[in-house]
Amino acid sequence: MKNNLGFIVLLISGMAQLCFAQTHAAELKKSCIKSYPQAKNDTDSTIIDLYQQLCDKTARKNMHLQQQLSTQIAKRYVEVGDHLKALNLIEQLHQQNYIHQNLTDLKFLAGIGISSQSLEQMRSTEVRALNDFTYPQAKSLTEHIYLAQPVAKFSESASTTARNSKVKNTKNKPNNPVKQSLSQNKNKVSKSNLKNNTAAISNKKTESISTRTHTPSTNPFGSLNNN
Known part of the structure; x- marks a missing residue:
């Protein structure tokens, strides 16, 4: 019984120390918050860790490292949905003449996130359309x-x-090729019959004209010529 009680006490003590260490690690120095006011009230452990690196003496002497860390912080802001802070940090980097494709992508994603939130508010809370x-x-x-x-x-x-x-x-x-083929054959037969009929009529007219041409004329002075 005493052994179990001692184990429980040690377990509680260890958990308390762990929680205290995490809480202490999650705190930023006042000087760091003064340099980066947007870090105030941040609770995400990843963001706080990045700010701690940003406030370190090593980063203060390295502008390129500062810009890289700030870009990572802006990316994390986008991931957790804090789009306004991301845009503010990106704008600060632009003022430092730091232009990069990653910043453009993050700015685009932050803008899309803000638009999506506003659209959701229109449809769900305000119940209206654009x-x-x-x-x-x-x-x-x-x-x-x-x-x-x-x-x-x-x-x-x-x-x-x-x-x-x-x-x-x-x-x-057309879905029926047989029907289409029959229709085409029918049209061909009709055209052939029409052509034959036209030729027959033409021949008949020719014969009639030829007959009228070779018929002997009834000349009233023909008997006088014979005499």
């Missing part, structure tokens, strides 16, 4: 995203469109 002012902007953004999609996705989309068009054209074609 208006004449906001819808054209959203539509324009959608079109730009479509044009900027990766090449593989764009090719896949084009293939899908071509495949759908081919299926549509196939549906519009």
